[in-house]
Amino acid sequence: MVEFITNVNSAVNGFVWGVPMLVLLVGTGILMTILTKFFQLSHLGHWFKNTVGGIFHDKHVTKHTEAGDQSISQFQSLCTALAATIGTGNIVGVASALVAGGPGAIFWMWVVAFFGMMTNYSENVLGIYYRRRNSRGEWSGGAMYYLKDGLGSYKGCKQIGAILATLFSAFCLLASFGIGNMSQVNSIAANMTSAFSIPATVTGIVLVLVGALVIVGGLKRIASVTEKLVPFMAIAYVLGALVIFFANISHVGAIFTAIFKGAFGLKAVGGGIVGSGVKLALTWGMKRGVFSNEAGLGSSVMVHSSSNVKEPVRQGMWGIFEVFADTMVVCTLTAFAVLSSGLIDLDTGAVLVDVSGSALVGQAFATVFGSFGPAFIAIAILLFAFSTVLGWSHYGSKACEYLFGTKSTIVYKVAFVLMIFIGCTMNLSLAWDLSDTFNGLMAIPNLIGVIALSPVVMKITKNYVARIIKKEDVKPMLSVFPEIQEEQEKAM
Template sequence: MVQTVENVNNAVNGFVWGLPMLILLVGTGILMTALTKLFQVTHFKHWVKNTIGGIFKDKHVTAHTGKEDTQISQFQSLCTALAATIGTGNIAGVAAAIVAGGPGAIFWMWIVAFFGMMTNFSENVLGIYYRRRNERNEWCGGAMYYLKDGLGAKKGCKQIGAILAVLFSVFCVLASFGIGNMSQINSIAVNMNSAFGVPFVASGLFLMIIAGLVIVGGLKRIAAVTERLVPFMAVIYLVGALIVFFANINQVGAVFTSIIKGAFGLKAVGGGIVGSGIAYALQWGMKRGVFSNEAGLGSSVMVHSSSNVREPVIQGMWGIFEVFADTIIVCTLTAFAVLSSGLVDLETGTVLSDQVSTALVAEAFSTIFGKAGSAFIAIAILFFAFSTVLGWSQYGSKGFEYLFGTKAIKFYQVVFVVFIFVGATMDLSLAWDLSDTFNGMMAIPNLIGVIALSGTVMKITQNYVDRKIKGKDVKPMLSAMEDIQELHEKEIAS
């Protein structure tokens, strides 16, 4: 029976992460880049100033909302989203891409991330524009809402919009238990056992208790933890990676030459696509969390929509920064650590080590730090994977809320926490496969929604550029609900 399930799942995975998904994911990014007139490039200075620059200059970016206010700050929404995206894929995923496709894989990872910035931007714009309040006065936004209220508002699309919204929510909940919970926890338990000898049961109990204290407290508590944990874990890992970088700085030219030269070989193209999260030939690499930045899945928009920002484009710019930080910065430093370590022949792209995935990165760090390198990567996996669990708990709860209502969230949270212990103590090969399938299937309804509403994103973006950058006096496009209400009031008055 298990073998039958595996065979069916492999067939589904082949479809979900095959050529159709490649075209859908990359094509959506290219489309949104074109419609927004290369926003990530033409307005580079503007989005940097209003995201990472705003953390240091604009108090509204990091200002916490009141105790009774259910919103979170822009910075908290970013950290919660990054908590879910910066995970094992930034370590194991990059190594898998290099093993599968050679150094040239990294070039294609950059290319897909470049277009993924505008996919993530578009998701966040739509998330803010179509969000609504629930009975607790919390913001609820995400693919399910812009599918139902955005796509569903188009002529003849009401039913398909509602169906796609339900499908997205179902896939989201199922994926949250796999890729967002058990798989991450299992990675932590395995690494802590191999590096420090910690029993699997002990890891499971500890992580279940700590996560339970955070998750059951809801979004405000998750955001409060992630805004401290994410910068800390990112800085610690980046410092370690930069030490490796400067220790091997004489290899910079050779590494980047190898990346560019290898990028256009057949094997490099296949591996590179896997390394950015779009399966083309080597779907196993993507199934192990290589889709590091999640652009196109419609996951992080559920947290971004809870931000206290009113301008959809402002939160969209945080989506650009999210992909930039996750892939262009973190994944690139991981790649350099591996490629400059001597474990890869930069001329042929051949991996000279028998290690794969996380172990390959640990071996690369060990060339500089000695035995402490493996311990460093184990601790990095602990922080990265645990933060992913926190972020995905919020994604799953939003999908569950859409399906069963606000009062059902506590039930989901309790079950989610229990599965943390399960993840630490069982073999998850089949769970990995099943969860990755649902993870990929989330992208299908989400991208249909983004493409169908691409004109809306273009109008909102142009409206923002006209008002905030060109200084024109035009009416802002901030909320679909407000626009519908205003239109209704005008109809009544007339």
């Protein structure tokens, strides 16, 4: 039976993370980029000023809500979303892409991120536009809501919208236990044992206790932790990677040359023929790029929709920055650290040491930091992976709320916390493979929704540009629901 499930899962996984799905993911990003007139480039200064730039000059970005308000700040929503996206994919995923696809994989990772910015933007715009309040007064938004109320509002699509919304929620719920929990904490336990000889059971007990304190407290507590943890871990890791970058700055030209030549097959990858080299670089770069920033999966929309923001486009811009920070900054610096370390032959893409994954990145850091390098990576994985667990606990909770009602979420949270211990102490390779598949399956209904509702995204973007950037007197598009539209207009 296990063998049958494994074979079926392998076939499904081969599709959901295969070339057709990657084409759909990137294609959606290209479509949204064209429809929004290359918003990520044409309004680069505007979205940068109103996201990370706003932290320093706009009090509304970081302002915490009052006691009775169940929403979170824009900055907290970003940190919680980044908590889920900046994970082991930024370390292990990048190393895997380099090993399997050579330096050229990094170029295709950048391509995926560039177009993925607008996929994530579109998801967040739709998330805010179609969100509503639950019985506790909390904002509830995500792909399930814009599938049901957005796609479902089209003539003859009511049932299709409802079915796709249910499928998305079910896939998200199942994926949250695996890719968002057990696989992450297992990486932590393995690294703690390897770097510091700490038994997996001890790691499991500590993580369960800390996880229970944060997760059971709900989104407000998760957000209050992630807004402190994420900037700290991201800045510490970026600084460490920058030290390696500047220590090997003389290799920058050779690294860029290897990346571009590898991407277009001007040199063979790993000694293979040119054609297969391009395919490997393209496939692994795109695959790990999507896995890292999650643009197109519809996951981070659920936390972005809980923001106290009024404008859908404002939260959409945080989605652009999320992908930029995750892939263009963190993943790129990881790749530069590995490629400048001498552990990979820049001419052929061949790995010169018998290690992979986090161990490869650990050895790269060791070339500058000595024995502290692997320990630094172990701590980075601890912070990255555990923050991913916190972010995904909210995603799974929202999926559970949609499927079974608000009261069911406490049962989900308790089960989620208990799974942390199981993930630390057991070998669950099939469960991880299944959850990886469910993670990919989330993208199918979500992308159908984004593509079907692309005219809505285009209209909302056009409306925002006319009002805010061109200063025209136009009625704002804030919500599909008249009562929420009126409420938000009054609050502006």
